[in-house]
Amino acid sequence: EPVDGSASTATSGLAARLDDLRREYAALQARGLRLDLTRGKPSAEQLDLSEPLLALPGEGAHTAEDGTDTRNYGGLAGLPELRRIFAELLGVPTEQLLAQGTASLTLMYDTVVQALLFGVPGSERPWSREEQVTFVCPVPGYDRHFAICEELGIRMVTVPMTSDGPDAEAVAELVASDPSIKGLWVVPTYANPDGSVVSEAVARRLVSMPAAAPDFRIFWDNAYAVHHLTEHETKTANALQLAEEAGNPDRVLMYASTSKITFAGSGVAFFAASPTNVAWFTKHLGIRSIGPDKVNHLRHASFFGDAEGVRAHMRRHREILAPKFSAVTSILAERLGDLGVASWTNPDGGYFVSVDVAPGTASRVVQLAKEAGIALTPAGATFPYGRDPQDRNIRLAPTMPPLEEVQVAMDGVATCILLAAAEAATPV
Ligand code: PMP
Numbered sequence: 528e529p530v531d532g533s534a535s536t537a538t539s540g541l542a543a544r545l546d547d548l549r550r551e552y553a554a555l556q557a558r559g560l561r562l563d564l565t566r567g568k569p570s571a572e573q574l575d576l577s578e579p580l581l582a583l584p585g586e587g588a589h590t591a592e593d594g595t596d597t598r599n600y601g602g603l604a605g606l607p608e609l610r611r612i613f614a615e616l617l618g619v620p621t622e623q624l625l626a627q628g629t630a631s632l633t634l635m636y637d638t639v640v641q642a643l644l645f646g647v648p649g650s651e652r653p654w655s656r657e658e659q660v661t662f663v664c665p666v667p668g669y670d671r672h673f674a675i676c677e678e679l680g681i682r683m684v685t686v687p688m689t690s691d692g693p694d695a696e697a698v699a700e701l702v703a704s705d706p707s708i709k710g711l712w713v714v715p716t717y718a719n720p721d722g723s724v725v726s727e728a729v730a731r732r733l734v735s736m737p738a739a740a741p742d743f744r745i746f747w748d749n750a751y752a753v754h755h756l757t758e759h760e761t762k763t764a765n766a767l768q769l770a771e772e773a774g775n776p777d778r779v780l781m782y783a784s785t786s787k788i789t790f791a792g793s794g795v796a797f798f799a800a801s802p803t804n805v806a807w808f809t810k811h812l813g814i815r816s817i818g819p820d821k822v823n824h825l826r827h828a829s830f831f832g833d834a835e836g837v838r839a840h841m842r843r844h845r846e847i848l849a850p851k852f853s854a855v856t857s858i859l860a861e862r863l864g865d866l867g868v869a870s871w872t873n874p875d876g877g878y879f880v881s882v883d884v885a886p887g888t889a890s891r892v893v894q895l896a897k898e899a900g901i902a903l904t905p906a907g908a909t910f911p912y913g914r915d916p917q918d919r920n921i922r923l924a925p926t927m928p929p930l931e932e933v934q935v936a937m938d939g940v941a942t943c944i945l946l947a948a949a950e951a952a953t954p955v
Contacts, residue, residue: 667909692725722874730764862941
């Protein structure tokens with residue numbers, strides 16, 4: 528939940544501290560740091576948790592439970608024992624879940640490309656034959672979703688994120704009135720970057736709202752479904768089931784992966800949807816590939832054993848990650864808490880902390896940090912085309928560096944936020 532402290536009240540008090548802050552910043556620069564909070568990557572310590580995968584499935588252990596020789600072609604939908612484990616975790620029927628390659632982003636990209644080339648079930652024509660295709664993009668959001676739209680010529684309209692997910696009223700109004708709107712990006716659990724979780728009520732609204740386009744789709748990217756930072760393990764609203772109950776069974780396309788469970792780049796990606804959508808996706812998949820890497824599927828299935836195995840594994844990730852996130856939020860609270868120059872999220876899961884600094888100063892903060900040897904995600908990255916109209920959002924990714932580096936970097940970031948706010952509050 529956002530911490531109270533409105534950025535707009537950042538004014539005179541800070542301007543008076545400008546000289547002090549400049550000295551503090553010069554001292555920070557003099558330390559010659561080389562720190563990096565840009566990437567939402569797992570740390571080496573996290574990757575070590577999955578090291579046994581490198582010896583699996585093991586010489587001679589290539590046979591799946593149904594007798595399939597995983598070394599050979601085939602099995603387009605993915606290995607059943609792995610699909611079963613993740614079907615339970617994602618709350619979908621196993622038959623409606625495909626296990627595929629190493630990146631859910633690829634599955635999203637493929638879906639959009641296929642929709643452009645062929646249309647989806649319910650389309651009057653391929654999306655590329657429409658005069659215009661528009662996606663609704665909740666902001667701040669995930670830059671790679673926006674990059675897919677940008678590359679493929681899809682117009683983006685933004686709606687604000689709330690602590691319950693995308694602003695459902697704003698989405699509903701757009702989707703009901705504009706037939707060019709074919710898609711909505713949603714990260715339902717511990718969203719990138721603001722950590723919000725889509726509530727049951729918002730999920731119901733999104734799957735049941737009237738849509739002007741008969742082939743409107745929600746891209747439900749559940750990248751952080753099991754990535755809890757607290758003992759409370761949030762359960763994602765079951766969008767597929769809710770959509771079916773609402774009479775819109777084909778509206779939701781669900782994605783997930785083990786990129787931040789096992790190995791980022793050598794994990795397994797998943798796609799789930801209605802039987803109609805799965806048949807549509809599989810038809811094109813079968814042209815594109817003779818079958819996925821079932822050896823990797825088997826390796827993952829034998830590593831986890833069952834859904835409880837995944838949950839236990841994620842608790843070990845949590846032990847590594849929770850102290851880093853609490854370092855970020857406690858340093859921000861200590862250094863900026865009562866000054867009204869910034870607000871930030873305090874996520875219960877996922878990979879990011881989202882900070883709103885004084886309007887107009889986010890790029891300056893990132894520049895100051897860079898010149899002090901602290902790399903931050905470019906300001907604007909959380910908005911379509913990399914443009915934050917208020918220049919105030921910054922995404923922090925504390926998972927990759929060791930805890931001590933997160934602490935040093937965050938103290939430096941706090942100095943940069945204060946200095947940028949003080950500069951902005953100082954009349955020239
Ligand atoms: N979706 C979101 C919201 C993400 O944050 C990420 C990773 N940064 C991805 C998808 C990418 O997942 P994958 O590795 O499965 O392509």
